[in-house]
Amino acid sequence: MSLAVVALSENAELDALALKSDAQQGKRVIEAAHKFLGRFIAYPSKDAHVAHALWIIHTHMMGAWETTPRIAFLSAEPASGKTRALEITELLVPNPVSAVNVTPAYLFRKVGAEGSATILYDEIDTVFGPKAKENEEIRGLLNAGNSRFGKAGRCVIRGKNIETEEICAYSAVALAGLGWLPDTILSRSIIVRMRRRHHGEAVEPFRRRVHGPEGERIRSLIATWARANTQEIEWPDLPSEINDRDADIWEPLIAIADRVGGVWPEIARKAGVALVAAGKEKEPSLGIRLLADLRTIFKDFDEMSSKMILSRLVEIEESPWGDIRGRQLDERSLARRLKAYGIKSKTVRIGDATPRGYTRADLFDAWVRYLPPQPDTSKTCETSATPVAHVADVAELRAYEGCPSPDGWSFNLEDAAQ
Numbered sequence: 001m002s003l004a005v006v007a008l009s010e011n012a013e014l015d016a017l018a019l020k021s022d023a024q025q026g027k028r029v030i031e032a033a034h035k036f037l038g039r040f041i042a043y044p045s046k047d048a049h050v051a052h053a054l055w056i057i058h059t060h061m062m063g064a065w066e067t068t069p070r071i072a073f074l075s076a077e078p079a080s081g082k083t084r085a086l087e088i089t090e091l092l093v094p095n096p097v098s099a100v101n102v103t104p105a106y107l108f109r110k111v112g113a114e115g116s117a118t119i120l121y122d123e124i125d126t127v128f129g130p131k132a133k134e135n136e137e138i139r140g141l142l143n144a145g146n147s148r149f150g151k152a153g154r155c156v157i158r159g160k161n162i163e164t165e166e167i168c169a170y171s172a173v174a175l176a177g178l179g180w181l182p183d184t185i186l187s188r189s190i191i192v193r194m195r196r197r198h199h200g201e202a203v204e205p206f207r208r209r210v211h212g213p214e215g216e217r218i219r220s221l222i223a224t225w226a227r228a229n230t231q232e233i234e235w236p237d238l239p240s241e242i243n244d245r246d247a248d249i250w251e252p253l254i255a256i257a258d259r260v261g262g263v264w265p266e267i268a269r270k271a272g273v274a275l276v277a278a279g280k281e282k283e284p285s286l287g288i289r290l291l292a293d294l295r296t297i298f299k300d301f302d303e304m305s306s307k308m309i310l311s312r313l314v315e316i317e318e319s320p321w322g323d324i325r326g327r328q329l330d331e332r333s334l335a336r337r338l339k340a341y342g343i344k345s346k347t348v349r350i351g352d353a354t355p356r357g358y359t360r361a362d363l364f365d366a367w368v369r370y371l372p373p374q375p376d377t378s379k380t381c382e383t384s385a386t387p388v389a390h391v392a393d394v395a396e397l398r399a400y401e402g403c404p405s406p407d408g409w410s411f412n413l414e415d416a417a418q
Contacts, residue, residue: 026260040206047271048192054253059093059172060226069249070189073176080194082176091215093118104137118172125177145169303348305357341366
């Protein structure tokens with residue numbers, strides 16, 4: 001055997017050993033991060049634990065992604081472990097920037113100057129509370145920054161001149177807060193619903209002076225592996241349940257799991273499907289709640305007066321319509337809320353009277369577009385005379401084909417297309 005052949009054989013063996021070692025290193029890195037997090041954080045599920053570990057590794061590889069997901073630790077009550085989750089996260093991510101009640105100018109400068117800064121924003125619910133209008137710049141930065149192409153535009157005063165500037169908004173962001181966040185934030189986030197620990201859930205007490213060095217060592221391991229693998233990332237095939245914006249969220253995390261190999265690709269996909277499904281269970285807007293309640297009260301009516309609608313809305317148990325910021329929903333507010341969905345009041349006939357009100361035919365388009373189908377009504381009902389040709393195009397109606405409308409009748413795409 002020639003020396004050249006021997007050399008090639010030896011090189012191939014070395015390459016195989018290097019690949020095997022690299023795969024083992026990735027496994028060691030993610031397992032170290034996963035184990036460290038689990039010592040101090042009581043997660044609501046194993047899926048949330050997996051997602052957090054993958055998210056942390058993704059912050060070390062920001063140059064590889066087109067989008068970066070936010071991770072939001074939210075809870076109904078204080079003392080649920082949200083701040084602790086950010087404290088542990090801070091030890092493991094690159095260039096952490098802790099933010100609590102910071103000014104927009106500070107946050108903009110940090111993101112623009114640090115480049116790969118990881119923003120850790122605690123008490124984020126205070127940003128979107130009563131003073132939300134004062135924090136629109138922060139909301140805009142958080143929204144735009146999930147894309148590597150996102151820019152934040154600002155006006156700055158230099159001497160006597162007002163100039164414009166664009167700051168790169170791209171940055172990894174972890175959030176913690178009470179309650180819910182605006183849909184524009186939630187739709188870009190992995191949502192982890194934290195809970196208070198019960199007596200059977202034990203975690204190790206965290207002391208930064210004691211555990212900080214270990215966390216920094218793990219961060220160094222992650223950074224080393226990330227530098228060696230950023231250019232080797234391949235875009236993964238995602239489960240069918242993960243699509244649209246959810247795909248933007250989970251693509252980086254599943255790509256990391258695929259690069260690590262072993263059991264992690266399967267674990268990551270399972271976690272993604274579970275958390276995407278759980279994330280859909282969010283607090284509906286008042287507009288969506290109004291459409292849903294209208295669909296309920298219109299079950300036995302083709303048309304109703306505004307006064308009758310308001311009376312029946314208030315009667316719905318646990319409805320918000322009797323007290324919206326101290327006032328009951330009135331005809332003007334009803335009209336304003338429905339106008340946003342292209343629905344206007346009209347003269348309707350109720351017996352011999354002709355008051356202003358709404359018809360089921362006019363509301364049905366909004367029900368189709370914004371509400372899920374009602375599953376519990378028979379699909380064999382006679383077709384109503386209510387028109388459907390104008391409600392939506394055929395593609396949008398496909399999910400409703402054969403499903404009943406609020407009064408029990410069903411329609412098909414051929415009828416809708418005529």
